[in-house]
Amino acid sequence: MESYKPKSLEEGFTKIGEIKADGDSWTKRREIVLKNVHTNVTTLIAEAKNDEKYTSLAVLKPKQILDFKIESVEREWDKKKLEKVKANAQQLDMFREPENPSKIVNKLPYKFSYKFNSDDGVERTLMIEEWEIGALYLE
Numbered sequence: 001m002e003s004y005k006p007k008s009l010e011e012g013f014t015k016i017g018e019i020k021a022d023g024d025s026w027t028k029r030r031e032i033v034l035k036n037v038h039t040n041v042t043t044l045i046a047e048a049k050n051d052e053k054y055t056s057l058a059v060l061k062p063k064q065i066l067d068f069k070i071e072s073v074e075r076e077w078d079k080k081k082l083e084k085v086k087a088n089a090q091q092l093d094m095f096r097e098p099e100n101p102s103k104i105v106n107k108l109p110y111k112f113s114y115k116f117n118s119d120d121g122v123e124r125t126l127m128i129e130e131w132e133i134g135a136l137y138l139e
Helices: 025-035 041-049 077-089 132-136
Strands: 065-074 111-119 123-127
Touching: none
Parallel strands: none
Antiparallel strands: 065 111, 111 123
């Protein structure tokens, strides 16, 4: 789970290392990611809100997966949102080349989610936002 909420942008970020794309990279990634495995969503949320911990990246291991949901959604992008994306892509930025608005990806006609519970006993539904599930659908 990722909160997308760093503790402080004012403090800046410090590079503490680099994981190169070599044969040992997955071992090093696992060491980092598996340091913070949670089995209780309530505890994880509390840590994310805690000013001392401010947990932003964690692995959640559900107690039980109850269902995998596939729901139909609109097959086409919302025209207003699409126009906004195209307009933003045409804005000039002196540090990069203008983007090609024709590179907009196809919209997935489904929304995917898991229904699960964790050690706190609460039943939850969490949407799957990883690009891999969309790629699997498109294959």
